[in-house]
Amino acid sequence: MRIIGFTEFGGPEVLDIHDVPEPHAGPGEVRIAVKAAAVNPTDTETRQGNGAPAQLPAPHVPGMDAAGVIDEVGEPTAELDTSPWSVGDHVMAIAIPLRGHGGAYVEYLVADADSLARIPEGRSLEEASTLPMNGLTALQALEKLDLEPGQVLGVTGAAGTLGGYVVQLAKLQGLTVIADAAPKDRERVVALGADHVVERGDDFPDKVREIYPDGVDGLVDAAVMNELAVPAVRSGGGFATVRFWQGPEDSDLTFHVVWVGDEYHHGDKLDALRELVESGVVTLEVADTLPAEQATEAHQRLQEGGVRGRLVLTF
Structure with missing residues (x-):
């Protein structure tokens, strides 16, 4: 099968098309004929060698988001029940590069039976591919912060895909949200539901404290500001980091x-996100679609910045 991968870490130019043996679904697994794979900043980190050490041989495959059609279903096991799945189901799945079944930039992705969900009704495979990794990251960040309704959450990088999901899910939980945005993205972040929007920049904490002098109760740092964002949080508060x-x-x-x-292994959470998309709480956005063979261009565009929504590779 065709994969988009690399044999050495480096810039976008290391991505290339490789032919590798076709995988098949074993017990407790399904095989997905991938039609769409979202391109995320995490993928560029994987390509540059900034992620976890590789546990799989080269060529290494980036990508944590896939959507496609199930074409093989393995036998159920005591731990992994494949019976909910059938050939022909349209699904979305999270993938883990460099380990397990590998990344999502592939024609065929083998997935454990509890790592996927059906795509939202009325949405395309391209749209669905933008949800798994960022949606589950947003859920985990909010779960770890464990704020109560009425408390205040800060969000950096709110105009991006992860930050946008955090804002929408936080509002569903009854939190007050103060988020950052460049002037051109202000209306976008307001539309997501943020209660306060301040201009993005290294002085984000100062702007937050102009509104909340004691600081916010918790913060999701989707922009990876790290220590620059710390002063935005009140004494004893929580800070969710993503790198x-x-x-x-x-x-x-x-x-x-x-x-x-x-x-x-939390396909149940991914299915809950599906329901939130169907109810209109969570929105999906595709910035552009490109043939998988143009993965180098997709990575270059992402690294140049300014992409809103996700670039999606199609197979």
């Missing part, structure tokens, strides 16, 4: 390292 940063040792905040790989 394994654990915070300064002398801080009295609780730092929650968010790693979406922990959600791989």
Whole structure:
């Protein structure tokens, strides 16, 4: 089968088409004929070698989001029940590059039976492919912060896909949200439901404290500001990080390292996100679609910045 992968870490140019043996579904697994794979900043980190060490041989495959059609169903096991799935089901799934079944930039993705969900009704496979990784990351961040309705959540990077999901899910939980945005993205973030929108920048904490002098109760740092965002949070508050940063040792905040790989076997959460899309609480946005052979261009465009919604590779 065709995959988009790399044999050495580096820039977008290391991505290439490779032919590898076709995988098949074993017990407790299904095989997805991938039609769409979203391109995320995490994919560029994987390609550059900034992620977890590789546990699979090269060529390595990026991609954590896939959507397609099931074409093989393995026998159920005591741990993994494949009986809910049938050939022909349109599904979305999270993938874990460099380990397990590998990344999502592939023609055929083998997935454990509890790592996927049906796509939202009325949505395309391209749209559905933008949801799994970022949606599950947003859920995990909010679960770890564990704020109560009425408390205040700060969100950096709110105009991006992850930040946008955080804003929408936080409002569903009854939180008050203060988020950042560039002037051109302000209306976008307001439409997501943010109660307060301040201009993005290194002085985000100062702008937050102009509205909440004591700081916010918790913060999801989707923009990966790290230490620059810490002063936005009140003493004793929570800080959710998405790139394994654990915070300064002398801080009295609780730092929650968010790693979406922990959600791989939580297809039930992915299905809950499907329902939220169908009810209009969570919105999906495709910035553009490109043939999988143009993955290098997709990575270049993402790294240049300014992409709103997700670029999606199609197979």
